Amino acid sequence: MADFPHLSRRGFLNRSAAVGGLLVVPGLLTACSKTDAGAATGAGALDKLREQGFVRVAYANEAPYGYMEGKELKGEAPTLHREIFKALGVDELKPTLSEWDGLIPGLQAGKYDVVSAGMAITPERCGNAIFSEPEFISPTALMVRKGNPKNITDLASAKEAGITVGVMSGAVEGGYAKGAGIPEGKIKTLQKPQDGADAVKGGRVDAFLLTGISLRWLAKTNPDTEVTEPFVPQIDGKAQFSPGGAVFRKGNEDLRDSFNRELKKIVSDSSRYVQLLEPYGFGKSEIPPEDLKTADLCKG
Structure with missing residues (x-):
């Protein structure tokens, strides 16, 4: 299981971005322009995931957001995303460990299909990828x-x-x-x-x-x-809500929209939301307000 120093790193790179801007290494978020030939892209991305039976997700080994315990991927994001993709007809999450700074570049390069790491939604990140609607807020x-x-x-x-x-x-x-x-x-x-x-x-x-x-x-x-x-x-x-969400590659808006439809069903059902995520410290206070929208968060 991930240890607590990882939370320190998340606190600086994730929550500080909500009010103070994201630190970006020059070229880091835009260096990856080629997409892996095996990546699910475009309007048929969900059909491809259904056909292959799995979705490749990236995690940063940060408890309680997304981490490996033994051989099992756990945390807020994988638990929620597993539920959503099963509803979409994709039964398996295939995990890839990434350093936090490499999550979006790896997504851009087609190394995985979704970032499942509880990443904060900020204007800087919206310039390099597309986010789901908020999965949680961080009171x-x-x-x-x-x-x-x-x-x-x-x-x-x-x-x-x-x-x-x-x-x-x-x-x-x-x-x-x-x-x-x-x-x-x-x-x-x-x-x-x-x-x-x-x-x-x-x-x-x-x-x-x-x-x-x-x-x-x-x-x-x-x-x-x-x-x-x-x-x-x-x-x-x-x-200061500090909301987080799933992250998709640009061009996969249809996949993101399908994800959002299932996400809304869970977020709108507080009992189901808490049942799924309470083991990781998420409760009713972390359910995003209905009027908190990613489009507004991306504008800053």
């Missing part, structure tokens, strides 16, 4: 000591209580904390999620700020902690 939460002795529920209550809040280095939560009026002297920067959990347990911080998804996963191995109900922070009055 923020706080990890506190068991029993929540300071009775913290959100950033406003953290500010009022005058507590020290831990945030990840390079992630967006530091900006959330500052935007909520928490003094810089009360914000402690940590390097990875487990450092945040250790700081909470050791009393070095009163709360650790991260996505509810990541914190609930982290809490599984840190039983002396608990996680508050998630909330959606705002920057300059704009809600």
Whole structure:
């Protein structure tokens, strides 16, 4: 199973892109122009996948989004995508491990058909690939000591209580904390999620700020902690949903549209959504709002 430092990398490359822009290595996302001859492309892509009986998906080995446990591909994205492709008549996900930076270039090169990694939908990425509608949003939460002795529920209550809040280095939560009026002297920067959990347990911080998804996963191995109900922070009055979705190669709009039709059935059924994804820390608070659309997210 993937370890927690991977979440640190996701936090910087994924969630920071939602508010601060995506770091791109020059040429990285556009270098791959040739498409593998075996790739499912164009209007007949879904028919080809049905005929071969499998869809090639890429994952980055990042729990709880997409990771390999033994010989089984698990996580939010593979679980959801397996359900959707079965409904479309494609019974098997054939996984390919990729470094995070190589996911979109590999997709462009035809090494796989779909990125199943919980990738954030950003304008920069929309320029190089096409996204499904949002599969989830990433509300923020706080990890506190068991029993929540300071009775913290959100950033406003953290500010009022005058507590020290831990945030990840390079992630967006530091900006959330500052935007909520928490003094810089009360914000402690940590390097990875487990450092945040250790700081909470050791009393070095009163709360650790991260996505509810990541914190609930982290809490599984840190039983002396608990996680508050998630909330959606705002920057300059704009809600920070940090939505993620499946990623397809440009030219495969028909395949993406078929995927979206099945995705909508699941997202519209909260009980089914939670039943599928609760093992990975996703609940009703992660269901995307009906009016949150990829077309708008791609505009920025």
